Amino acid sequence: MSILETDGLDKSYGWVHAVNHLSLKVEAGQVYGILGPNGSGKTTTLSMLMGIVRPNGGTFRWFDGQHGPEANRRIGALIETPNFYPYLSLEQNLRIVCRIKGVDEKDIQRVIKLVGLYERQRSKFQTLSLGMKQRLALGSLLLGDPDVLVLDEVTNGLDPEGIAEVRSLIRQVASTGKTIILASHILDEVEKVCTHVVILKKGSKLAEGEVDNLIKGKEVVILAGEDNDLLGQALSDSSVIESFTKEGEEFKVILNPESKPGDLSKEIMEKGIVLTRLDIRKNRLEDQFLELVKQDNTPKP
Amino acid sequence: MMKLLRIESQKVLSYRVFQILAILYAGAFLLSASVFPLIKLNTNLANNQDILNLKSLYNFPQIWDTFAYFAAKSNLFLAIIIIFLVGNEYSYNTFRQHVVNGLSRQDLLHGKLIVIVGIALVNTVMVFVFGMIFGLIYSSGFTFHDIYSHLYMLGIYFIQAVSHMIVAMMIAVWLRNKTLAIVVLLVYQVILEPILRLVLNKYVLAKVGLFFPMRVITRLTPMPDIAITEMIKANSDFKDFGATLPLWLNLLLALGYGLIFYLITKAILVRRNL
Numbered sequence: 001m002s003i004l005e006t007d008g009l010d011k012s013y014g015w016v017h018a019v020n021h022l023s024l025k026v027e028a029g030q031v032y033g034i035l036g037p038n039g040s041g042k043t044t045t046l047s048m049l050m051g052i053v054r055p056n057g058g059t060f061r062w063f064d065g066q067h068g069p070e071a072n073r074r075i076g077a078l079i080e081t082p083n084f085y086p087y088l089s090l091e092q093n094l095r096i097v098c099r100i101k102g103v104d105e106k107d108i109q110r111v112i113k114l115v116g117l118y119e120r121q122r123s124k125f126q127t128l129s130l131g132m133k134q135r136l137a138l139g140s141l142l143l144g145d146p147d148v149l150v151l152d153e154v155t156n157g158l159d160p161e162g163i164a165e166v167r168s169l170i171r172q173v174a175s176t177g178k179t180i181i182l183a184s185h186i187l188d189e190v191e192k193v194c195t196h197v198v199i200l201k202k203g204s205k206l207a208e209g210e211v212d213n214l215i216k217g218k219e220v221v222i223l224a225g226e227d228n229d230l231l232g233q234a235l236s237d238s239s240v241i242e243s244f245t246k247e248g249e250e251f252k253v254i255l256n257p258e259s260k261p262g263d264l265s266k267e268i269m270e271k272g273i274v275l276t277r278l279d280i281r282k283n284r285l286e287d288q289f290l291e292l293v294k295q296d297n298t299p300k301p
Numbered sequence: 302m303m304k305l306l307r308i309e310s311q312k313v314l315s316y317r318v319f320q321i322l323a324i325l326y327a328g329a330f331l332l333s334a335s336v337f338p339l340i341k342l343n344t345n346l347a348n349n350q351d352i353l354n355l356k357s358l359y360n361f362p363q364i365w366d367t368f369a370y371f372a373a374k375s376n377l378f379l380a381i382i383i384i385f386l387v388g389n390e391y392s393y394n395t396f397r398q399h400v401v402n403g404l405s406r407q408d409l410l411h412g413k414l415i416v417i418v419g420i421a422l423v424n425t426v427m428v429f430v431f432g433m434i435f436g437l438i439y440s441s442g443f444t445f446h447d448i449y450s451h452l453y454m455l456g457i458y459f460i461q462a463v464s465h466m467i468v469a470m471m472i473a474v475w476l477r478n479k480t481l482a483i484v485v486l487l488v489y490q491v492i493l494e495p496i497l498r499l500v501l502n503k504y505v506l507a508k509v510g511l512f513f514p515m516r517v518i519t520r521l522t523p524m525p526d527i528a529i530t531e532m533i534k535a536n537s538d539f540k541d542f543g544a545t546l547p548l549w550l551n552l553l554l555a556l557g558y559g560l561i562f563y564l565i566t567k568a569i570l571v572r573r574n575l
Contacts, residue, residue: 050401052575073403083398085389088315099308100402 001028003179008058018044020203031174033194034183041203042183046152050077073101076141077150082133086126103144115139131162149180221261223251224277234271240264305412318385326378358525359439362451368432369458369522380469388479397575406571421462425455461521464559471566490515511546517554520545
């Protein structure tokens with residue numbers, strides 16, 4: 001079942017084309033990442049999907065055709081910052097959310113424990129630290145146990161421990177079969193929690209697909225041998241590598257996704273080649289992402 | 302409807318600014334109501350007679366005119382409360398969050414309308430209770446008919462309070478900023494419209510000023526007829542002061558303005574990004 005479909009979604013703010021004819025499809029159970037640098041249209045896209053920004057063009061459909069408030073009540077969404085009444089207690093704030101969503105107010109105790117704010121439930125929202133506010137926002141979107149979560153830069157402003165907690169919470173929720181749409185500018189975050197991803201730049205779709213195929217780091221092996229000609233020959237014949245390049249006196253080898261560095265080493269040893277260097281390293285993902293985003297940066301004629 | 306009422310009451314009743322303004326409003330009303338009849342003006346005319354005879358204003362049925370007038374004098378308080386409540390939704394980004402959570406933009410507007418009607422209703426009841434108490438203390442020799450014959454003034458006060466607060470809501474939704482909205486409301490109501498009315502009355506068309514929204518709304522409950530209003534009316538420099546449209550026309554215009562401002566607020570809320 002498709003959870004969300006957009007068709008040619010478009011939004012301009014004056015001269016800025018924030019979102020450019022964006023078409024997406026999110027299926028049930030996916031953890032769908034929207035990845036892009038700041039200003040690439042992630043928040044604008046989510047704002048349109050949640051009905052707080054009016055698109056200039058295009059359409060979108062939640063849950064095979066539902067639209068507007070009814071759909072929103074079935075979604076737990078956090079866009080940009082946590083928005084609560086500073087003078088109300090955490091519990092009172094969550095009560096307002098329950099009343100809007102038509103969720104039993106008993107659920108407040110469950111989520112407030114889940115995000116570790118049980119002791120603070122009677123404190124006013126304005127007395128919370130930034131990390132606590134973010135956690136309350138997460139708690140609030142879990143009210144009523146919605147099937148779909150929409151998260152916009154959720155780990156912003158959290159300390160490393162908080163980031164780890166939030167990510168494990170997302171994975172935990174995802175493991176129960178819920179659909180999660182997550183916007184982030186941090187590649188690492190998308191790689192760690194998402195199954196699918198769309199990469200945005202200046203409001204346009206650059207790439208889309210499964211995280212494993214698109215951006216997961218492939219293993220890179222750096223090799224050097226006593227006889228590099230022989231080694232080069234062996235690499236050309238190898239069945240376990242995807243590609244290799246010669247860089248100076250070294251070979252940079254990218255392995256097949258299903259192969260291990262050990263398989264390559266074994267193959268070379270069987271040919272009687274002596275290696276002087278074997279260095280395994282992860283492909284620098286950040287570089288790869290930046291490369292992808294930069295690609296169409298060249299000025300058009 | 303019940304849902305919106307429950308959402309709004311949670312926000313409004315725990316809001317300190319609302320609590321303080323509500324107490325101030327009720328206190329100011331009670332104080333002026335109790336002190337006013339004690340005033341004695343010796344004007345050195347006609348053997349020290351109290352020509353103003355303020356106590357007569359507290360007799361049934363005239364007390365309803367008097368109290369509606371007193372209460373309406375402080376309607377600006379109510380308008381400012383509404384600006385605070387609407388302005389908060391913008392400064393806390395909670396209108397936005399409400400829509401994300403599943404309210405329609407129409408719901409946002411209706412929630413505020415419920416608050417407006419609720420506040421007007423509570424005030425009307427307050428005026429009724431005080432009116433009964435003071436009327437029973439100060440009136441002598443009244444009939445049952447005297448008690449209710451001018452009670453309709455409370456209904457008019459209710460409409461006046463509602464339409465005044467709708468003006469405030471419109472300005473707050475338009476500007477999305479509490480401070481700015483309060484300044485704009487005050488400048489328009491106290492300075493801009495009166496000057497405009499004066500100029501138009503003088504140079505364009507006499508009495509056209511009577512049709513301006515704030516004039517229409519504030520004159521729903523006219524100053525009770527006492528000697529001093531007569532004096533002012535007689536003074537030619539203040540012709541505009543006493544002149545007023547017939548009550549039915551004023552009421553109709555106030556309802557019309559209330560409806561128009563409601564529709565403008567709705568158009569802004571529905572079309573604009575949150």
